[in-house]
Amino acid sequence: MHESGTESGQRSIVTLDDIARRAGVSQPTVSRALADSPLISAKTKARIREIADEAGYQVNLVARSLKTRSTQTLGLVVPQVSNPYFPKLIQCFADTARAAGYHLQLQLSGADQEAEAACLGYLREVRVDGVLIVTSRGGLPARKQAEALLEAGVPVVILGWVEDCEHFDMVMADDAVGGSALAQHLIGLGHTRFGIVGATPHRGHYDRLVGFLAGLSEAGCAAESVDHFPAVSEAEAEEAVDIWLAMPDRPTALFAYRDVLAAYLVKHLTNRGLSVPGDVSIVGFDNLDLATFVNPQLTTVDLPIEALAATAVNQLLTRIAEQPMQAAVRREILTPQLVLRQSSGPPPVSMPCTKENNK
Amino acid sequence: MHESGTESGQRSIVTLDDIARRAGVSQPTVSRALADSPLISAKTKARIREIADEAGYQVNLVARSLKTRSTQTLGLVVPQVSNPYFPKLIQCFADTARAAGYHLQLQLSGADQEAEAACLGYLREVRVDGVLIVTSRGGLPARKQAEALLEAGVPVVILGWVEDCEHFDMVMADDAVGGSALAQHLIGLGHTRFGIVGATPHRGHYDRLVGFLAGLSEAGCAAESVDHFPAVSEAEAEEAVDIWLAMPDRPTALFAYRDVLAAYLVKHLTNRGLSVPGDVSIVGFDNLDLATFVNPQLTTVDLPIEALAATAVNQLLTRIAEQPMQAAVRREILTPQLVLRQSSGPPPVSMPCTKENNK
DNA sequence: AGCTTTCTTGCATACGAATGCAACACCTGC
């Protein structure tokens, strides 16, 4: 009771004016002093600074932003945050931005169109200095709003693949190279029959497929040796496992578009008493933390998330620095890395077309 | 070439003044029209609205915030976003806030003191209307800044446990109840020797331990039947497994403070050829998505994350609505739920002190 | 001493939107 504590501390927002009054100078002088302007004498600065932080002054960034027409903030739009791929990206993006003196305004677009549009609208309303949009499943639902943002002079960068967008800057990983690397790896192990598990229209992950197939055909593998198993959810992955099990001449290696899918496959395969990679090799794509949690750990392709985030931030900063925004779009494509783990191995010795080892 | 595209659209920011000019009215009239004020006639409103969205007008929220002294934004401080517990929380918090017309300003405190202080400082500078701080490992490193925030009239709510904080509103899950439920479950299965795996000083998860022990002693289980295995990282979890393996009279059930730890235990136990729950039962805490990815799926305690987030938002909104902030602190404690899965079962039939079944 | 130069400070204003108050137009009733 000897201390006042949280009693009433309401609305005691200290402004430059308050400090000016206490210091007996004008408000602009305080502004300049705290900004360390060379116009102000050293001793005045010192005195004002002392008074300022004794009074617990904190800049009002909304006022400053209004005046300077800059929020020093970058908007980041991601579809969701439960998918472990995004947290990593957010973290890296935030770190790079902070290093450059920028703050982060995160928006969750939730993958449906209205939400993404709303996010972009909000980001425009709060006057962020630039926006990075991470595509969800290869789409850019709110393309219109994104273009409006650009036309309003706000730099926009797209992270990931999106079809038919001519005038956006982009940064992405070379999924084709990753897919190709996986194919070569599996062929090197001796596999000849392959399965591909993922969404059917392959939206967004199209290049993974293309790269994988290219890798196969480069090694002289016929296209007929590849089967497709459409699946996006866990249930569909389980179904895919059953379909695979029932095949007479089944693939000895399965390529899942995403680590999460690969993890589902491993789970349901082992549930059915099959061994990975003894009976079948599984490879994924993304290299999520998840990939090391499943047993066996997943062979996969590591997306260079830190590099992607850093590149995106730099592209935005470059655009922001350009006084009139240049017309030419910029694209950067980074190369992912193959990560070998335990889920891939040589095919079973006996020919898999006979069902003898299925019992 | 028939279309101009992204040519030059720079700095064409439309303001209320622009619209006023085009409509031949005053700026305040436009402001009121777009705010649907009853002061403005229906036909003027219609005309202005048309002109506004033909011109692509977007409110400038920084100007509005400056004038109204409210940003309609809630700050959320979480230690990190890689831990899958947080994404879920963020999502729920964002959804509840949005439903109430509030936006989210996410800050990653990174668990070290300066960072958390910087986050709170920034949130104060941008004038958020309220702040939810999610404690990292039971600490509130930037307590000073949090109190400064409160004294400046900004509502602050703490999510999670933090020792010795008298004047903060809080919302938390009843970890003790969860721990106790786990203990009862294991005892019901017939276990008599227990191991606890987690950080040694039990910072932040202290109640989980207390509840677990209380549950045991309630069932008449002696305290000597409990061993502690300090571990926070994966490496330490592996070490714990080895120590456990070497014990003459080892526990038949292991309680990990966090699902992630439990997952590590399962992984390294099965790596060493042991069966879960055949040889040893494992239980976790948190009910992350991860818990269903590991094999066997984890028996754990489900934290009511949605409810926690919603409660926190409501506490903040209540505080914001209070004109002078009331002095009395508010605390809400929610009850978690036991989730039974495959990682727990009856103890092995042969006494585990003999090593016969270890081969 | 008078004048220019260099420092330091204050004045005025702008950023874009919201709002109390005054002013004007219109309609009604006498």
Place this chain on the structure above:
DNA sequence: GCAGGTGTTGCATTCGTATGCAAGAAAGCT
């Protein structure tokens, strides 16, 4: 035809900060 009301609109100002410009003080120069 004029007082009083009602319904719309404009004027003036405010939020807190930044900055171009003028003004004043101090100092150096002839």
